Amino acid sequence: MSEYHNPVLLDESVSALISDPQGIYVDATFGGGGHSAEILSRLGENGRLIAFDRDSDAIANRIDDPRLTLIHNNFRFVHNYVLLEAHKATRDFREYGVDGILADLGVSSHQFDTADRGFSFRYDAPLDMRMNTEAEVSAATVVNTYEQEELERIMRIYGEVDNARKVASLIVSARSKGEITTTGQLSEALKPVLPSFAEHKYLAKVYQALRIEVNQEMRSLEKFLEGAAASLRPGGKLVVITYHSLEDRMVKNFIKSGNVDGVIVKDVFGRCKTPLEAVNRKPILPQESEIATNTRARSAKLRVAEKTEEE
Secondary structure (H helix, E strand, C coil): CCCCCCCHHHHHHHHHHHCCCEEEEEEECCCCCHHHHHHHHHHCCCEEEEEEEEEHHHCCCCCCCCCEEEEECCCHHHHHHHHHCCCCCCCCCCCCCCEEEEEECCCCCCHHHCHHHCCCCCCCCCCCCCCCCCCCCCHHHHHCCHHHHHHHHHHHHHCCCCCCHHHHHHHHHHCCCCCCCEHHHHHHHHHHHHHCCCCHHHHHHHHHHHHHHHCCCCHHHHHHHHHHHHHHHEEEEEEHHHCCHHHHHHHHHHHHHHCCCCHHHHHHHHCCCEEECCCCCCCCCCCCCHHCCCHHHCCCCEEEEEECCCC
């Protein structure tokens, strides 16, 4: 396994995840394999780990361990593959579910630091941002073909960008003079709206909005949460690390209500039946020492939930 990504909240997340060293676990976001390696180090001979990633770079970074099954696909399909893997398991867990599922959301440090992936405005590179490099829609597709109103919606909802309407207008104006194909061209087009005191912070919101749209991250997260809840055994743990308010709100709402909108649905007896119960009332945050050595940890939050008993 090569140096690829510095995992956040490593001990806290894996300690919350594992209850049985001989159990079956899922790392829904393999990335550089940091969390997976730590999980495997704590599993016994009969323990198993199923890991997912849609990025070919991550798949090439696989760990050589017979207890690991690494799946090249979006984590939104977690439940499909858990059922499929049940047929190969040494014990039938279709009835009981897996013992724990971990997801480290967002972009890996490798994706940010690889210039030609186009995730960062630090480099003048192709405007790409695809986590799955075989996907048809890139950030250039969004910037050059979406209607102005749709660009505004993306900026406002996914990036929480101030003056989203102006940003959309600047993009449409710039592309009318020629296609926007690089991060440098996009950043240049947005110069009139960039605050001099917080230029990088503003651009980060814009790039986040485009990345979320390109990779359909919110829809994938919703499907993942639904699949994860269906895949866990009663008492199994869901462990999720979030990095921005939109995804954190979705995870928090799902744990509370069983849906990402946070709408409490009661049965005819007035009972609120949700598939998960929060283990930690407030999110677990990184220690200052970790934040000092890993900038990605600054916005990280860890939420842990337990699958409730089936009726």
